[in-house]
Amino acid sequence: MDVIKATRELGKAIQADERYLAFRDAQKANEEDMELNGLIGKLNLIQLSYQNESQKEEPDQKKLEGYDNEFREIYGQIMLNANMKKYEETKNAVDEMMNYVIQLLTLSVNGEDPETCEPKAQEEACTGNCASCGGSCG
Secondary structure, eight states: OOHHHHHHHHHHHHHHSHHHHHHHHHHHHHHHOHHHHHHHHHHHHHHHHHHHHHTSSSOOHHHHHHHHHHHHHHHHHHHHSHHHHHHHHHHHHHHHHHHHHHHHHHHHHTTOOTTTOOOOOHHHHOOSOGGGOOSTTO
16 A cells, blocks of 8 residues: 555544544534624624734724723633534544644654554653644644
């Protein structure tokens, strides 16, 4: 089996994994949540207003503070939404799975035995130097 064919098989296995399926369900629920989408739309408008004001020659600091406060309030509402909570939870599970897969591949490329190599826990893997990172911090 060549590498590309094996990668396609891995892609199929990932798409069949319960973590991925839960993530897709959560993603769909977010897309169908009109209240959540309205809040996200408001958040985007606030962000745009903030950017426009901050790019002025003499930005109004009170307006910027107001946009910042409004942004934080709406963002808080978004993150309290049940669908968004589920989405974040399932996204984190998929991210953890993918980080593990990437670490296994990296160890294999570095000469480790693919059958027995085991990535270090995230805390052990971090060197503190992001330039040498394999993406395990999420």
